[in-house]
Amino acid sequence: MSNSIPTQLRFPPFAGFTVRADFEGGALSSDFGPLLLRGVDQQIGLVHRLAQAIDDRRHASYIDHSLSDLLTQRIFQIACGYADANDANTLRRDPMFKLGTERKLLEPEQDLASAPTFSRLENAVNTRDLYRLAEAFVEQFVASYAKPPEMIVLDMDHSEDQTHGQQELAFYNHHYQSHCYLPLFLFEGLSGKFITAALRPGKRPTGAENAMILKRVLKRLRQHWPETRILLRGDAHFANVELMQLALDDPYTDFLFGLAGNSRLKKLAEPHLQSTRRLHDTRCHNARLAEQAPPQRSRTFHEIDYQARSWPQAFRTVLKAETMALGDNPRFVVTSLEESTPEILYAELYCARGQDENFIKMMKNDLASDRTSDCRFAANHLRLFFSCAAYVLHHALRAELLQGTELSQAQPSTVIIKLFKLAVRVVQYKDRIKLHLPGSCPVKALLHTVTERLYRLPRPRLNTG
Numbered sequence: 001m002s003n004s005i006p007t008q009l010r011f012p013p014f015a016g017f018t019v020r021a022d023f024e025g026g027a028l029s030s031d032f033g034p035l036l037l038r039g040v041d042q043q044i045g046l047v048h049r050l051a052q053a054i055d056d057r058r059h060a061s062y063i064d065h066s067l068s069d070l071l072t073q074r075i076f077q078i079a080c081g082y083a084d085a086n087d088a089n090t091l092r093r094d095p096m097f098k099l100g101t102e103r104k105l106l107e108p109e110q111d112l113a114s115a116p117t118f119s120r121l122e123n124a125v126n127t128r129d130l131y132r133l134a135e136a137f138v139e140q141f142v143a144s145y146a147k148p149p150e151m152i153v154l155d156m157d158h159s160e161d162q163t164h165g166q167q168e169l170a171f172y173n174h175h176y177q178s179h180c181y182l183p184l185f186l187f188e189g190l191s192g193k194f195i196t197a198a199l200r201p202g203k204r205p206t207g208a209e210n211a212m213i214l215k216r217v218l219k220r221l222r223q224h225w226p227e228t229r230i231l232l233r234g235d236a237h238f239a240n241v242e243l244m245q246l247a248l249d250d251p252y253t254d255f256l257f258g259l260a261g262n263s264r265l266k267k268l269a270e271p272h273l274q275s276t277r278r279l280h281d282t283r284c285h286n287a288r289l290a291e292q293a294p295p296q297r298s299r300t301f302h303e304i305d306y307q308a309r310s311w312p313q314a315f316r317t318v319l320k321a322e323t324m325a326l327g328d329n330p331r332f333v334v335t336s337l338e339e340s341t342p343e344i345l346y347a348e349l350y351c352a353r354g355q356d357e358n359f360i361k362m363m364k365n366d367l368a369s370d371r372t373s374d375c376r377f378a379a380n381h382l383r384l385f386f387s388c389a390a391y392v393l394h395h396a397l398r399a400e401l402l403q404g405t406e407l408s409q410a411q412p413s414t415v416i417i418k419l420f421k422l423a424v425r426v427v428q429y430k431d432r433i434k435l436h437l438p439g440s441c442p443v444k445a446l447l448h449t450v451t452e453r454l455y456r457l458p459r460p461r462l463n464t465g
Helices: 033-044 046-053 067-079 085-091 095-100 115-122 127-143 207-224 241-248 263-289 342-366 377-401 412-420 444-456
Strands: 008-014 017-022 151-158 171-173 178-181 184-188 194-198 229-234 253-259 297-304 316-324 331-335 424-428 433-436
Touching: 033 046, 033 067, 033 095, 033 377, 033 412, 033 444, 046 067, 046 127, 046 377, 067 085, 067 095, 067 115, 067 377, 085 115, 095 424, 115 377, 127 194, 127 207, 127 377, 151 207, 151 342, 184 207, 184 342, 194 207, 194 377, 207 229, 207 241, 229 241, 229 342, 241 253, 253 342, 263 297, 263 316, 297 342, 316 342, 331 342, 342 377, 342 412, 377 412, 377 444, 412 444
Parallel strands: 151 229, 229 253
Antiparallel strands: 008 017, 151 184, 171 178, 184 194, 253 331, 297 316, 316 331, 424 433
């Protein structure tokens, strides 16, 4: 305990009693989460797979913490709400985090790593390590399926990661009005599973860069799933010829992209917008006659005949002709899909990509993927991957253990607050370790359900090779 931390806390007296607190509780912890995360990781083999991807160049005689232990500790801390590596300085002796890393509780030499160790780890990785880690996440995604799926939706999106110092490759982005990185995230749109990510400079990506990344991901997926239908889905800045050609080259791959409006598209859309305006005026008139509130908007869906000069061929272009009180709101998408009506293509298939933004918000707001304050770009990329790994564990926890419970659809922050942040007293005997939780714990039944499911799962469930 640092000398700067008071050894006693004082509180106002009540009912004739003085109230004091100290830090002499012994093996107490405020985090039950590491034990649950350990069980999940044993099932899916995530940390083992990531550790194999990094070339550990440390001299064996100077190693106190294996690479697997370091990754486990850092990822578990982020998954429990501790975003900074500095938190390791106080958590390295926490009994629950030591249990999660399978370290002996009562031996000081078995304490976990401190912040300087993680700083050295972050600054030791190189581009080859990062490339293998990106591949490892794709392999982890593939391993999450017991058999090849009939179809997956590969949602792609970039997200602003503001920088506030002299980080490498942090550029000013006019669209976001900030200096930032612009990482690319790939998720499976139907399940919310994480596929992989790439930390990028803050500049706008080109079509060739997006295609370069997606080509490598698709190649990995095709090695395992040669006949799975894959739909590439993204907003308008992915609607470029390189990604379209990538889908055309694979008979089992299609695309569905937003399409930015231009003068020609607006001209083609105008007759449909006029029809929608008349429909909206009629609906508003009928609502007034019936003394009802007028509709906020009216929309119709159409196919229009459009081909950009850069496109290798004509593709289906869908128009959402929408009229609101404030004016027209036309929207366009382009796709290689031949089935489905324009309304289904836009309202059900394309608009569903908005869920991808929620996945990114979980990654950023709950798991601190934007905590990229290191000077080196490679170190910041590893920090991004730490958060990605924490997301994978949380998703597996919800899918495997929390299914059918009140937290089955909960965000990581809710799971952390309700399930992970529990006071635990750890008592080690000669042949067993016993955990004492509060008698008034509000999630007793949920914990019983989760731990029973975890206990009954076979170990390991998946091959981690």
